Amino acid sequence: MEYETPLFFHVMEYAGRADRDVIDMVSGNPDWEPPQALRDGLHEYADLEPDQFQYPPSHGLRELREEIAARRGVDPEQVVVTNGAGEANYLAMARALERDRGNEIVLTDPVYPYYPGKTTMLGGQQRFVPTDETGQLDPADVRAAASEETAAIVVNSPNNPTGAVYPEETIEALVEIAETYDAILVSDEVYDHYDLSGTFSSALAVDSGHRIVTNAFSKSLAITGFRVGYAIFPPELVEDAKSRHMLVNVAGSRPSQYAVLQALRETGPDYYEQNRQLLRERVETFTDALDAAGASYTTPQGSFYVLARFDGYPGTLENVERLIDEAGVAGMPGEAFGNSRRDWLRFALVTPRVEEAAERLATYFD
Amino acid sequence: MEYETPLFFHVMEYAGRADRDVIDMVSGNPDWEPPQALRDGLHEYADLEPDQFQYPPSHGLRELREEIAARRGVDPEQVVVTNGAGEANYLAMARALERDRGNEIVLTDPVYPYYPGKTTMLGGQQRFVPTDETGQLDPADVRAAASEETAAIVVNSPNNPTGAVYPEETIEALVEIAETYDAILVSDEVYDHYDLSGTFSSALAVDSGHRIVTNAFSKSLAITGFRVGYAIFPPELVEDAKSRHMLVNVAGSRPSQYAVLQALRETGPDYYEQNRQLLRERVETFTDALDAAGASYTTPQGSFYVLARFDGYPGTLENVERLIDEAGVAGMPGEAFGNSRRDWLRFALVTPRVEEAAERLATYFD
Structure with missing residues (x-):
C-alpha cells in the first residue's frame, strides 16, 4: 500500500543538509516561548x-x-x-x-x-x-x-x-x-x-x-x-x-x-495576544518585502502562512530545493497542497528572520 | 463497528470507586522508582x-x-x-x-x-x-x-x-x-x-x-x-x-x-537487576501464601503476573468485582484473556502489599 507521505520532513531534511545558512520557513513550528x-x-x-x-x-x-x-x-x-x-x-x-x-x-x-x-x-x-x-x-x-x-x-x-x-x-x-x-x-x-x-x-x-x-x-x-x-x-x-x-x-x-x-x-490572555501581535507584525514585514519584489501573495486572516507566487518560478519541489541552495530560504512547494496552488510557494512565519528572508527573496527574484 | 475494548480500565475504575481499602493488582504499572x-x-x-x-x-x-x-x-x-x-x-x-x-x-x-x-x-x-x-x-x-x-x-x-x-x-x-x-x-x-x-x-x-x-x-x-x-x-x-x-x-x-x-x-545494569530481584521476592511471597490458601497457580518465569485458581470461584468479571468488594484485592478476570483461563484470576505483582494481598485472599477463601 502506498500512502501519500507529506513532504514536510523531506524538505526539512534537505534544508538541514544544505551547505549554506538557510532560513527555515518550512513547517509550522512556533519559534516563540511556551508559557x-x-x-x-x-x-x-x-x-x-x-x-x-x-x-x-x-x-x-x-x-x-x-x-x-x-x-x-x-x-x-x-x-x-x-x-x-x-x-x-x-x-x-x-x-x-x-x-x-x-x-x-x-x-x-x-x-x-x-x-x-x-x-x-x-x-x-x-x-x-x-x-x-x-x-x-x-x-x-x-x-x-x-x-x-x-x-x-x-x-x-x-x-x-x-x-x-x-x-x-x-x-x-x-x-x-x-x-x-x-x-x-x-x-x-x-x-x-x-x-x-x-x-x-x-x-x-x-x-x-x-x-x-x-x-x-x-x-x-x-x-x-x-x-x-x-x-x-x-x-x-x-x-x-x-x-x-x-x-x-x-x-x-x-x-x-x-x-x-x-x-x-x-496562562492569561496576554500570552496569546502577544503571539498574535508578533504574527501580525511578521505578516506586514514579509508582505511589504513581497510587494517590493513584485510577487503576488495572500494576506493571511489567520494561521502562520503566506502563499507567494513569483513569475516563472512554479511551486515544485525542485524549485523549493533550488531556493534553499541559491537563496537560502526554505519554504514548502505549492504542489504539496493540491493542484490549485502549483504556481505558489508557502512560507511559514515562524522565524525571527522574516525580514531577512523577504530581502533574500527580493534579491533573488530581482 | 464494535471493538473488543480491554477490560483493564473498567476494573481499575470499579476498584477506585470501592468503599473500602483495595490492593490494586490489576494493571501492569510498576510501583518501583524510575531511574x-x-x-x-x-x-x-x-x-x-x-x-x-x-x-x-x-x-x-x-x-x-x-x-x-x-x-x-x-x-x-x-x-x-x-x-x-x-x-x-x-x-x-x-x-x-x-x-x-x-x-x-x-x-x-x-x-x-x-x-x-x-x-x-x-x-x-x-x-x-x-x-x-x-x-x-x-x-x-x-x-x-x-x-x-x-x-x-x-x-x-x-x-x-x-x-x-x-x-x-x-x-x-x-x-x-x-x-x-x-x-x-x-x-x-x-x-x-x-x-x-x-x-x-x-x-x-x-x-x-x-x-x-x-x-x-x-x-x-x-x-x-x-x-x-x-x-x-x-x-x-x-x-x-x-x-x-x-x-x-x-x-x-x-x-x-x-x-x-x-x-x-x-542507567547501569544494577537498576534492572534490582527490579528483577524485587519481583523474584514478590513471586515467592505471593505463591507461598497461595500454597497456604490451597490455590493452584503458575510460577512466572518472567513478566509481572501470577495466574491463580480458587476452587468454585471462576475468573469472571462478576467474581473480580466481588473480590474487590469482599476481600479488598483487585485482580483481572481470567476470561479477559480468552477461553482457556476462564477459571483463573490474574494478579499483577506491582504493589508493595503483595504479602497483605495474599493474606487477604487466604482468609477470604479459607
Missing part, C-alpha cells in the same frame, strides 16, 4: 511519586479533559485527549468512515496534505472542492460535491496553507450539508488562537450530532513536540472513537498532559 | 530553548533511534520510535495485514487482550492456538493452525498473562513458520528486562525478513505513562510503517523521548 507555567509544570512533574509516571486514563487526565470541556462548553465525556491534532483528525476521519454511510471524504483544494494521506490510509476516496483565490470555501460548491457517498467533509479554519478564516455562515452551511447527507463535518481548528481577523467561528457553536471538532495545544502553547491535542465528538460517536484511541495508542504522554494542564490553568 | 537519570533528563529538558519543544523527527529523536539500534544490533533506519508498545504492535499488525498475503492473525490462548482488539479493528480474522498449562506454546500447534491465509503470528515473551518465557527453539520455529507461509512473526518483548529464568530469547537473534520485534521502555524504566516504545522492522517493511506512524501520530512526545534517552545512557 512559563508549562516549564514549571514539567519541573513539578519530574519530582512526583512513581505512580504519577504510570498510564494516565486512556482518554486523557481527568482534570485536563474537564479543563478542555469547561472552555469549550461540552461534556467531559465528549472529549478524547489525543497525541496532537494528528491523532485527533485520524480518529475523527476513521469514525466518519466506519459509520458505513459512504466512503468519500470531501476535502478542499488547496489542502493540508495529511488529510488526503489519512483518507487513503483509511481506505476512503478523496473528492476535492476548490477554494477561491483568497482561500474561502463556497458552501454551494461543497453541496454540489456532496452525495450519499459522502462520509465526511474535512475543513481547517484558520486555514493552512491559505490563511483564510471561514465566517460563521460557512461553518453553519457545512454542518447543514453534513446533516443532509448523514455525513460528518470534521472541523480542524488548531489555529484558533491565531485568528488575526476576529472573524473565527468554531463549529462547536452549531449544535449537531454531525460534527467533530479537533484541536491541539501544539500551536497555541508553542509546543508541537509535546503531542497533546483533543477531539470533541457528539455523544453517540464518542465511544467507538475512545476504543480506537485505546487500541492504537493505549494513552497519551502523561508528562506532556500534566505540563499542558498547568499551562492552561496559569 | 534518577530519567527525572534529571526531564528537568534538563524543561529548561531548553523553544526549538527543542517542537516536533521531533517523526520516527523518533535521532540519538534515541541510534541508541536503540546499537543495543539491538540493527540499523537505525529499521527503528520506529512509537507511542509505547501499544502503537508498535498496532503498526506491526497493520503492516502484516496490508501485505495482502492473508487476513488471519494467529494468536495464543490465553492472549493479551489488546491483540484481538487490534485484529478486529484492522479488519483481520482471529485464530487462537492454545498454550499448555505452563503457558508454553508448541510450534507444532502453530504450524497446524497456520496457512496461506496467515498474515501474522503475534506472540509475547516473557508472557502476559502466563509468565511463560519461550525458549530459543520456539522463537526459531515460529520465524520459520512465518517464512513458510510468507507471513510475519510479531514478537512483543516488552517484558524482556523481567526475564526471571535466564532463558529469554529475542526474535532479533533470528535473521529474517519475516519478523517484527516490538518493545517499550514502559516496563523496563517503570514509566508506562511516558509512552515511548519502538518497533524494529525488516528493511523492506519499514517505509510503509513509517508512513502509517506519521499519518496517525505525526510524531511521539519529545519530552518523553528526551528523558528516556538520558535514562538509557546513564
